[in-house]
Each structure stands twice: as C-alpha cells, then as structure tokens.
Amino acid sequence: xxxxxxxxxxxxxxxxxxxxxxxxxxxxxxxxxxxxxxxxxxxxxxxxxxxxxxxxxxxxxxxxxxxxxxxxxxxxxxxxxxxxxxxxxxxxxxxxxxxxxxxxxxxxxxxxxxxxxxxxxxxxxxxxxxxxxxxxxxxxxxxxxxxxxxxxxxxxxxxxxxxxxxxxxxxxxxxxxxxxxxxxxxxxxxxxxxxxxxxxxxxxxxxxxxxxxxxxxxxxxxxxxxxxxxxxxxxxxxxxxxxxxxxxxxxxxxxxxxxxxxxxxxxxxxxxxxxxxxxxxxxxxxxxxxxxxxxxxxxxxxxxxxxxxxxxxxxxxxxxxxxxxxxxxxxxxxxxxxxxxxxxxxxxxxxxxxxxxxxxxxxxxxxxxxxxxxxxxxxxxxxxxxxxxxxxxxxxxxxxxxxxxxxxxxxxxxxxxxxxxxxxxxxxxxxxxxxxxxxxxxxxxxxxxxxxxxxxxxxxxxxxxxxxxxxxxxxxxxxxxxxxxxxxxxxxxxxxxxxxxxxxxxxxxxxxxxxxxxxxxxxxxxxxxxxxxxxxxxxxxxxxxxxxxxxxxxxxxxxxxxxxxxxxxxxxxxxxxx
Numbered sequence: 101x102x103x104x105x106x107x108x109x110x111x112x113x114x115x116x117x118x119x120x121x122x123x124x125x126x127x128x129x130x131x132x133x134x135x136x137x138x139x140x141x142x143x144x145x146x147x148x149x150x151x152x153x154x155x156x157x158x159x160x161x162x163x164x165x166x167x168x169x170x171x172x173x174x175x176x177x178x179x180x181x182x183x184x185x186x187x188x189x190x191x192x193x194x195x196x197x198x199x200x201x202x203x204x205x206x207x208x209x210x211x212x213x214x215x216x217x218x219x220x221x222x223x224x225x226x227x228x229x230x231x232x233x234x235x236x237x238x239x240x241x242x243x244x245x246x247x248x249x250x251x252x253x254x255x256x257x258x259x260x261x262x263x264x265x266x267x268x269x270x271x272x273x274x275x276x277x278x279x280x281x282x283x284x285x286x287x288x289x290x291x292x293x294x295x296x297x298x299x300x301x302x303x304x305x306x307x308x309x310x311x312x313x314x315x316x317x318x319x320x321x322x323x324x325x326x327x328x329x330x331x332x333x334x335x336x337x338x339x340x341x342x343x344x345x346x347x348x349x350x351x352x353x354x355x356x357x358x359x360x361x362x363x364x365x366x367x368x369x370x371x372x373x374x375x376x377x378x379x380x381x382x383x384x385x386x387x388x389x390x391x392x393x394x395x396x397x398x399x400x401x402x403x404x405x406x407x408x409x410x411x412x413x414x415x416x417x418x419x420x421x422x423x424x425x426x427x428x429x430x431x432x433x434x435x436x437x438x439x440x441x442x443x444x445x446x447x448x449x450x451x452x453x454x455x456x457x458x459x460x461x462x463x464x465x466x467x468x469x470x471x472x473x474x475x476x477x478x479x480x481x482x483x484x485x486x487x488x489x490x491x492x493x494x495x496x497x498x499x500x501x502x503x504x505x506x507x508x509x510x511x512x513x514x515x516x517x518x519x520x521x522x523x524x525x526x527x528x529x530x531x532x533x534x535x536x537x538x539x540x541x542x543x544x545x546x547x548x549x550x551x552x553x554x555x556x557x558x559x560x561x562x563x564x565x566x567x568x569x570x571x572x573x574x575x576x577x578x579x580x581x582x583x584x585x586x587x588x589x590x591x592x593x594x595x596x597x598x599x600x601x602x603x604x605x606x607x608x609x610x611x612x613x614x615x616x617x618x619x620x621x622x623x624x625x626x627x628x629x630x631x632x633x634x635x636x637x638x639x640x641x642x643x644x645x646x647x648x649x650x651x652x653x654x655x656x657x658x659x660x661x662x663x664x665x666x667x668x669x670x671x672x673x674x675x676x677x678x
Contacts, residue, residue: 117257119234125227126234129262130241131280132222134251141292144222147244152226152237153314157266159221159277160289165210168217168283172207176200209285218289219281223255225266253280268301268317300659306352308654309663318654318663322587322616323551327656329615330553330587331578335630336620338593341650345618345665346555346591347372347675350518354378359517359552365531365561367524375674378518382505383534384525389508392418392537393439394476395448395455396514398545408450412439414540419482421533422503423494431491438485442477479507503530517550532562532570539573545584552586559590559610560598571606578613590614595626599633608633617655621647636660 113121119128132144148154180200209215224241228234238254245252255262261276284292300308302321309318322330336342347369353360354376362369370380382388392415400407416435425431448454457469483500486492500507512519521538523531542554556562562570581588590610592598599607611617611633622630622644631641636655643662644653650665667675 112260114260118254118259119231120259120263122263125229126231127259127263128226128228128234128238129255129259129266130224130226130238130252131255131262132224132245132250132252133280133282135222135282135284135292136249143248143250144224144245144292147241147248147250148224149237149240152228152241154227155225155266157221157223157225159223159265159272161219161272161277161281163217163219163283165217169207169210172203172210176203176207206283206285209287213285213287215285215287218284218286219277220284220289220292221265221277221281222292223262223266223280224252225263255280300661304356306349306356309652309665312651312662312664318661320616320656323585327615329582329613331581331614332587332589332616332618333611333614334589334591334618334620335595335598335622335626336593336618336652337622337626339649340593340620340622340647341652341665342591342593342620343368344650344667344675345620345652346557346589348665348667348671349553349589350555351376351671351674353553354518357517357550359548359550360519360555361552362518362520362555363523363535363557364520364555365523365558367522368557369520370522372675373518373520376518378520379512379516380520380522381512382522383503383530384505386504388512389505389510390512390514391473391476391478391508391510392506393443393478393482394473394510395470397470398541400452400455400470406450407452407455408440408443408448412436412443414537415439417540418533418537419495419499421536422530423491423498424529425494431488434486434488434491435482438482442481442485445481446475446477448476473510476509478509528561535562536570536573539570539577542577542584543573547583548585550585552584553589554581554586555589555591557591558593560592560594560607575606575609575613578610588614595622595629599629611635615656619644619647619653619655620651621645621649 109123111121111123119126121127144156206217210217226234226237226241228237242252242254258276261273264271265273265276300316300318300320302319302324305319305321307317307319310316311318322332334342334346350360350362350369350372360378362373364370370382373380380388381390393411395407395411399411413436416432416439419435420426420428420431423431443449455471457471479495479500483492483495486495521534523534526534556574559574562574578588617635619630624645627641627644631638640653640660647653647662652663652665654661654663
C-alpha cells in the first residue's frame with residue numbers, strides 16, 4: 101500500500117532574519133540569557149500574554165564540578181589582580197567586584213553546600229498569524245521580562261535553529277546552546293524548573309490529539325512505570341466521537357506492535373480489524389472457528405496443576421453456562437467424565453507428552469510445539485458420547501445448532517496481535533458465557549509476551565444484570581491486569597446503567613482503577629451522575645454538554661485538558677466502511 105504521512109510542513113521560509121514562516125505561521129524565538137537567583141519559573145510564565153501561543157524549551161546539561169571549581173578559582177584570582185592593578189573607573193571596578201562575588205558564591209555552593217553545576221538554556225518560541233503581531237509580541241515579552249530583571253535576547257539570524265530546538269525531538273543544537281546558556285546551581289535550577297508541561301508527550305506514546313486551547317500535542321504511553329496503571333475509561337453519548345477515538349487507538353497501537361483484544365457487542369469494529377489483517381472471532385459464523393477443546397501453549401505453560409484437568413474444568417464450565425445449568429452437579433460429573441473420555445480416544449492423557457510432537461524420539465517440550473489442531477476432539481464428539489437425553493438435547497439446541505464457531509477445528513490464530521470477539525447476534529447469556537471462558541484464560545496467564553490492550557465496549561451490559569453478571573471477574577481483572585503487562589479500556593455511552601448495579605459500586609471501582617479518564621459530549625442527566633461521584637469540579641462537568649463532536653476531556657494524574665481528536669488520511673481510509 102502506497103501511504104503518505106503528512107508529518108512534515110509543506111514549506112519553511114527562512115529568508116528574514118527576524119522570523120521564519122512555517123505553513124503560513126510566523127514564528128519567532130527569544131532566549132533568556134540572565135536570570136536573578138530569587139526569581140522563579142512563574143516569573144517567566146506571567147510575562148507571556150494569555151492570548152499568545154508559545155512553546156517553552158528548557159535544555160539542561162550537567163557540568164564537571166571539578167573543572168568548574170578550577171575555572172572559578174582562576175577567575176577569582178585573575179579579577180582580584182585586575183581590580184588592584186588597573187587604573188579603571190569606579191563603574192568598571194564595581195562590575196569586576198560583582199563578578200568576583202558571584203564566583204565566590206558559586207564556589208561556596210559547590211564546596212560547602214555540595215551543589216552541582218548545570219548549564220541551562222531557556223528558549224521561548226512564539227507563534228502568530230501576522231508578521232507585525234509576532235514582532236510586537238516578541239518586543240513586549242522582552243520588555244516585561246526585563247522589568248523583572250530577566251534579561252533576554254531575540255534570536256535574530258538564528259530563528260530556524262532555535263525553532264528546531266523547541267520541537268519535541270530531544271535535539272540539542274550545541275552551537276546554539278553554547279551561546280545562550282547560563283550557569284545554575286542545583287537549588288537555583290529547582291527554583292526555575294517547570295513543574296508542569298502543557299505538552300503531554302511520552303516516549304513511544306500514542307497520539308490522543310491536540311489541546312483545544314493552544315493546539316499542543318498529547319501523546320500517551322499508558323505502559324510507562326510512572327503511571328499507576330494503564331487502564332482507561334471512555335464515556336460519551338451516541339454520535340459524540342467516542343468510537344472514532346477508539347478506532348484511532350486501535351490503529352495506532354497496531355502500528356507500534358502492541359497486542360489487542362476487542363470485545364465488540366455490536367459488530368462496530370469488524371471492518372477495521374479486517375483492514376488491519378486482524379482476526380474476527382464471530383461466534384455464529386460458518387467460516388470462523390475456535391475449538392474450545394484445543395489445548396494451547398497457555399494451557400500447558402500457565403497451568404497451576406494438571407493441564408488436562410484444568411482444561412476440562414474450563415470447557416465443562418463453559419458448556420454449563422451456555423446451557424444455563426450452572427451448579428448442576430449431576431451434569432458437571434457427566435461432562436467431566438465424557439470430556440476426559442473423548443480426549444483419551446484421541447490419545448491425549450494427563451501425560452504432557454501426548455500433546456507434544458517428538459522428533460526422532462526426542463521430546464521438544466522446551467519449544468512447546470503442539471500436535472496439529474485436527475488431533476484434538478470437537479464438540480460433536482462430546483455430544484455423541486453423552487448418554488443423558490436431556491443433557492444431550494440441551495447441548496444440541498444451545499451449542500451445536502447455534503454456536504458453530506466453537507464446534508469445529510480452529511482456524512483462528514489466537515497468537516494474532518489483533519483479535520476481535522464479535523458478540524453481535526449473541527444473547528446476553530451466550531455473551532457472558534464466552535467472556536467468562538476468555539476471562540478464565542486471562543486469569544491464569546502470568547504475563548503477556550507483548551504489551552496488550554483489552555477493549556470492553558459497552559461494558560455496562562455485563563455488570564448491570566442480576567441473572568447474568570461478570571462484574572466480579574471484570575473488577576478482579578482490573579486490579580491485576582498491570583502485572584500481566586496489559587491494560588483495559590472500557591467504553592460506554594450509558595452512564596446511568598454503568599453506575600446503577602449494586603448502588604454503582606462496581607462502576608465506581610472500575611473508574612477508580614482506571615488512571616486515564618476520557619469524556620466526550622454527554623447528556624445533562626449523565627453529567628449529574630458523574631458530578632455526584634466528586635471526580636472533578638462542577639465547572640469541568642458542565643463543559644461536557646457543550647463539547648463538539650470529536651472533542652474530549654482527558655484526565656490523568658493531575659492533568660486535565662480538553663483535546664480535539666484528528667486522523668490523517670491513511671487512518672481515515674482504514675476506518676471507512678466497506
């Protein structure tokens with residue numbers, strides 16, 4: 101596929117020494133070259149008008165304190181000699197004396213206070229739609245900074261280099277850095293260092309969008325250790341852009357090789373998964389199969405006891421759930437006995453060697469190479485082995501006649517890094533039963549081999565039903581998922597249902613165990629429910645009602661920002677319906 105990504109500007113005009121033009125935007129830069137010790141970071145921020153769009157770049161480089169001490173000692177000695185011997189005017193003598201006192205102060209900080217020395221470069225990059233407005237803003241900012249004893253230079257003739265230095269590329273122009281740096285001790289650096297950043301940029305992060313206020317990039321990697329967990333809750337009414345955002349996450353995670361499972365109750369993501377060459381497990385399809393009797397690598401490597409006994413327990417529980425006979429001891433005994441029998445008929449026993457291939461008489465368990473899928477029993481063999489008429493009829497009606505996908509040899513590769521569980525056309529009991537079986541696999545899995553995301557769309561359906569409910573399983577998974585190198589994304593438009601069951605305790609638990617919280621446009625009644633949880637200030641919740649389609653609020657840690665979601669042409673083409 102021939103793909104064009106519009107990551108780079110279409111043109112850059114660097115002909116004027118006072119500014120550059122990037123895609124129609126006038127850009128100018130200003131560097132801070134002298135900074136009083138008593139000033140703080142906010143001294144700079146308060147000088148920048150609120151209506152000015154800007155980037156602030158801090159570049160910090162730790163210095164060799166031994167070398168600095170030698171240079172300071174030489175400077176003190178040299179300047180003292182010059183003060184005594186030269187017949188200069190009093191102003192020059194005062195300047196030299198101030199230099200000496202500053203040098204002595206820095207030397208004391210190093211030797212007595214155990215301070216480190218850093219070279220710090222501070223660049224403010226200002227954007228404007230017109231040339232004159234840009235030049236005025238640069239001059240005004242320089243004057244305001246000067247009024248607070250902060251000396252700055254407009255970087256004429258170096259506008260392009262300084263602009264590149266402010267981009268989130270982790271690039272330092274050494275020539276530029278060496279001309280605009282200032283010495284800072286550790287204490288001084290902590291005083292002026294910014295403790296917040298309007299840019300939310302993580303290494304290997306996924307682009308969430310751009311902030312509404314100043315068009316800053318928001319790029320999140322939920323798997324970083326600095327985050328308590330990578331779980332995310334996404335709320336929004338129908339047509340608010342919620343599904344569009346989720347599809348973008350799926351695309352972008354796919355292209356950085358993350359593994360993804362999508363629980364899709366409405367068949368909303370099927371086309372996208374197919375465009376990305378993922379696999380869709382459609383449980384009522386006649387051409388998509390996953391044999392629940394097939395023993396996988398995970399069944400062997402992650403079992404706590406006997407692999408065959410654990411597999412039989414999972415399959416028998418699934419069948420009991422599907423025929424709505426949970427807790428029926430008689431049926432349980434029959435199923436366990438007959439399932440063991442059909443495995444034995446295929447030559448599979450508790451001996452692990454019966455499911456592993458041998459090469460020249462040598463067991464290759466370390467490679468975990470399993471026998472072919474066609475060597476495992478199928479649902480029809482169990483049906484034929486059962487003698488109890490009622491049980492046999494229930495399996496025929498509820499499973500063999502309705503759920504073709506779990507009755508044939510597997511042609512779905514569960515190792516695929518993008519799998520969609522299409523629960524559309526299944527009733528609630530069937531959906532819950534399938535999810536419980538899937539959960540039983542996840543529960544025993546110590547860790548995924550790749551960073552993994554599990555999407556639960558319309559999760560309220562599975563925690564808001566008295567008869568068919570897997571809220572305990574979902575909540576338990578939320579608490580342990582980070583240890584498995586994975587994160588859960590829950591999506592819902594029915595906030596009232598999400599917080600309805602059991603006085604909203606399960607909904608609150610999922611919300612509290614999700615560090616990242618995303619809100620799209622919501623109805624007033626839904627906002628009132630969220631307001632009662634005391635998650636954010638009332639003023640923030642009341643803004644959700646006026647959000648435009650494709651705009652969202654993102655909250656995580658202490659960050660709160662309104663973001664616009666956008667896709668490039670390649671992503672838009674992938675999301676087009678067939």
